[in-house]
Amino acid sequence: MGLFDNLGGSLGSMIGQVTAAAAPALISAVLAKTNLGDLNGLVTQLQQNGLGDQVKSWIGNGANMHVTPDELRAALGNEQVKQIAAHFGLPVDEALKLLAEHVPNAVDQASPNGALPG
Numbered sequence: 688m689g690l691f692d693n694l695g696g697s698l699g700s701m702i703g704q705v706t707a708a709a710a711p712a713l714i715s716a717v718l719a720k721t722n723l724g725d726l727n728g729l730v731t732q733l734q735q736n737g738l739g740d741q742v743k744s745w746i747g748n749g750a751n752m753h754v755t756p757d758e759l760r761a762a763l764g765n766e767q768v769k770q771i772a773a774h775f776g777l778p779v780d781e782a783l784k785l786l787a788e789h790v791p792n793a794v795d796q797a798s799p800n801g802a803l804p805g
Contacts, residue, residue: 711793714786717774721767726797727805729790736762745794746801754791756783 715725723729734742737758744752760768760783772782797803 710789711797714789714793717771720774721770723767725805726794727803730794730803732767733759733762738762741791742794745791746798746803748801751791751795754787756780756787759783759786759790 711726714729718725718729721728723732730742730746733739738754741752741754741758744750763771768779768783771786772779775782775785777785794803
């Protein structure tokens with residue numbers, strides 16, 4: 688049992704309070720519990736399902752393109768979104784809003800040289 692298993696529903700409330708620098712680690716910890724595995728898995732899923740331009744902007748050096756909760760739901764699929772929401776301890780809609788807000792910056796911060804490590 689890992690650290691985040693003990694946090695349960697409090698993880699969702701904590702994420703809203705974390706600094707932008709901590710968001711990638713928290714999102715990665717949740718993704719590790721899904722079949723996406725990590726930010727690389729998330730990025731691959733998003734690229735394969737219509738969000739390639741947004742992902743490219745997050746990894747590149749320019750401004751990050753916006754992504755909506757509905758775009759994330761469509762790209763990830765309902766089962767994946769339900770898994771992520773459960774691990775965050777949030778309702779699906781709240782988890783999607785959280786991801787839409789933090790994933791662009793998380794990917795941006797994790798790829799300072801124009802590529803995700805790994």
